[in-house]
Amino acid sequence: MFDFDMLLMVGLKFLFALLMIGAVMTMAGYSVLAERKVSAWMQGRVGPNRTVLPFIVHIPFVGKFLKGLGMFQPLADGLKFLFKEEMIPGHVNKLYYNLAPIVALVPALTTMTVLPFGEFFAEDGRTIPLMLANLEVGILFVLAVSSLGVYGIVLAGWSSNSKYPFLGGIRSSAQMISYELAMGLSLLPIFLWVSEPGTGAMGLSLVDIVNSQNDRAWLLLVQPLSALIFLIALFAETNRLPFDMPESETDLVGGFHTEYGGFKFGIFFVAEYAHIVVGSAIFTVIFLGGWHFLPWIADPWPATWVGTLLGIGWFLAKTIFLIFFFIWVRWTIPRFRYDQVMNLGWTKLLPLALLNLIFYVLLVTWLDQPTA
């Protein structure tokens, strides 16, 4: 009766899911560290370099090096959030107040189910993409789910029953809606291009998009404007500077999480960085060739498990660079005013994305006409 293969597959997927969560959460934690370290370096400081685990510090050189990099800081930060007193202000709507951090975190973790991060070379010559669910409509899923993250923020802002979180929540929803459009429109030319006859790729599968960049130009080079619009929209969607309207601590104290503290605040914090990690990964997949090597160069690694690991590593390297880029931009461009954010989204990015789409529609149509 038992379908052992089925059971095995479910078990494997489950294990995979746990691994993915672990990986993303760890990356989120270390993004926080990276944020602090890179910020410090850019400001002529050294950043966290005190936390250390016993024993490890005694390892010659390595222990000191890890301590200097602040490698154990995320652990200390996490523990601090865990052990802090859970304060619930008296004036909040308790149900939604408690719900909001979860609503913020779940979409961030869900999007990564459709995220391919490498490929496995089976013995029979097939290549199997490494991902939890190979959806045909992967990119749509990503767009749909990731924008659910705004509910967490809106809920937090509203349930806090306090003016600053409320303003933060409102700004957040307005900003998300504005940039969602430009983001979606910026991706359409990609699919037009990828579905081009002769490439063999069809549909909205992220795997197909990645593979279309193997051995050829990255889509970043093919469609730089799409990439730029997507990147700007990504900054806005992840509430990063210069678009961190919901938080903007200088005018809204702490924005939507003003009334939060302890572990609940920690979840918001992790969710924000999980968004960044996932966002960077998606940008890597779509525009930077995923796990494939460099544009126009075939993967130099063998089609074995070694190649798989190197591919995953390459993918991670690209993602980490993007995360670094996020932090880099944070210390370069100051925060926009709220009206400027709206203005940029509706009057600049949206028309630009439409023009970009029309241009590529015409281009693809011209390229696709049968050679007479």
Next chain:
Amino acid sequence: MSSNGNSSMVTINLDGKEVDVPAGINIIEAAAIHGTEVPHYCYHPQLSVAGNCRMCLVEMGTPMRDRGTGEAILDKDGVQKIGWIPKPVIGCGTNVSPGMHVKTNSSMVTGSQEGIMEFLLVNHPLDCPICDQAGECRLQEFATDYGRGYSRYVERKNVKPKRTKLGPRVTLDDERCILCSRCIRFCQEVVDDDVLGFVDRGSFSTLTCFPGKELSNNYSLNTVDLCPVGALTSSDFRFKMRVWFLKESPSICTESSAGSNILVSSREGEIYRITPRRNDSVNDSWMTDSGRELYKQVKSDDRIITPSIDGESSTLADAISSASELLKDKKLAIVGSCRSTVEEQYLLTKLARNFKGKKFLRGHFGDDDGILLASDRTPNLRGALATGFSAKYPSDQLSDLSRALSKGQFDTLLVMGEDILDSGVTRDDLKGIKVVYLGTHRNETSALANVLIPTLTSFEKTGSFINRTFRLQSFKQAVPGPAGLLPDLHILASLINSLSEEVKQSADLAQIWKQLSKSATSIFHKLSFSSIPSEGFQLDGKKWSELDFVEKKALHFLPANQLQEA
């Protein structure tokens, strides 16, 4: 330039202004009346003029007259010429005369002052950081006001003995001495105890005691006050506190019926020294050494600071209420004190009336030194007479009380700070008798008391005393009393009020004085506490001239019988 008709006044020209001054005074005093300071060290208004410090040099001139005819010499404008004396004269030794011209700020005068200051500082050690006089030092003040600001003296300074003990209470630093001789004149003229003098010559002149003698009389500390510099210092006050921290409160000495006017110097509620306050009708500028020691009783070990009932300490309110329980409807005897203020004696008299108690008063007597230590060693014996607490002159024995006690006429005693056991009352007399004791210090009587209520010393309360010349003098609180204690007046008033609901005795001085001055026959008639002047108010003591007062002829005091003769 003529006198203005009033023979006791003369007109002089002070720095170009015509001013009227009393005849016979010297230029320093005349200038002081009109707000001009003539700096001086050796001159003191209550000592003879020595004229040796030369600080008070001024320019002086008199109207010129022809030597032969005595005619006034006039200038072109018909104004009498002034014959200026070519050299400056000392202000202390020059008395005013009609038409005299004085310059206190001419270049000759300021030049003289600068020169004198430079000479005085030649051998001065300039150890102001460790000198107790710093802050009230005439040398410091005049050096800044009239000195040249720097010294041209580069040679080695003279060395003289420091830390010389002139007597049990006075320490001398000879280096600081400017040889003004005030201390020498004081000992000769006021105390008539000639022990101080200068030895050696010139800049080696040194103040010292005559061989085999020491400055040990009861007025020796006045030389410290007189000393314009830090040469004579009080061994008691030496290095205790800098004078600029001290708050000076005017008060009255409680040592004897002389009632010397004093200044109580305190910092943050702690008294550091007592100095005399000038009052030319009472004590001039002097007081006794023994009177200066009295501040030590404030913090002494035998001070009573906690109220107690039958030996158990209690709150003040409990002690007062249990005292009033004890006093009510009993055969009560009240022993008053000549150390209480006028107001307290008045309230005690009222208390005796309301509680139907019999009043007893006890005096304290000693030898009379003919200056400021009267044989009556209490400050307010005359107050007890004036308030009607006692009609007859008290003796230092309470034999009446002792007799009455042994006959069993009383069963309760209220004692105001007196030790009745050393004045004829025996322990046997007190057997079975309840004692309520109000006082500041412990003694044998307080040890026997059933209720012990601590009171305040004269430094800690406000009131008035009547001294040996029937001079009413008020004093104000100088330092706060121990925490939780109330002035005697409050305690007496609450005892009076506890007797019945109808009586409302205020402890407020103004209210008490309203009651005191009501009767037209009272010697306090029309007086109020706030109207007592700072130099005191002379009462009419004729009513008691028959009484046998013990005081002898002394400074500003003549006994009543001699007064009539005079």
Next chain:
Amino acid sequence: MAKTVVLQRKPLSLSERTYLPQIVTGLKTTFSNMFKEKVTLQYPEEKPIIPKNYRGVPTLVKDPNGREKCVSCQLCEFVCPPKAIRITPGSVPEGEEDREHVEKAPQEFEINMLRCIYCGYCQEVCPEEAIYLQDEYSSSGYTREEMINNKEKLYELGGTLPDSHYKWDQKKTAEEQGNDH
């Protein structure tokens, strides 16, 4: 009447209006900043270099011969704006060869560091150059009492400072060899 002048700005070029070149310049600047020398001081291990005239915790100093310089003139107590200084004056007992001629020395000297405002008036006013605000800047304690520096602590903090005056030594010399007749 003030005149308002409107400054005409140069119109932006197309590339300037996209802001992209400027953003790239900004990114370059922040990136190069990452490799500049760090200014952070690793505090408990590395101590800052205290400037010479720094006003740290007030201390009492001794002269190079190890004698206390303070003569308890109480000028610092007087000048202290927050009334942090409390001196109990005392005298130098006779028989102390070295300094009996100084006569006066503090019996107790307390500075309440909870009151002290580090103004340095005490140092300025001291006629004996006995009180100095030195380089000690971290003063901490668990109780209020601990924050009151007594004489012993003040001398421990102060140590010895060079003294070129030797005022009291000169006085002693004068006493021994001075003019006499």
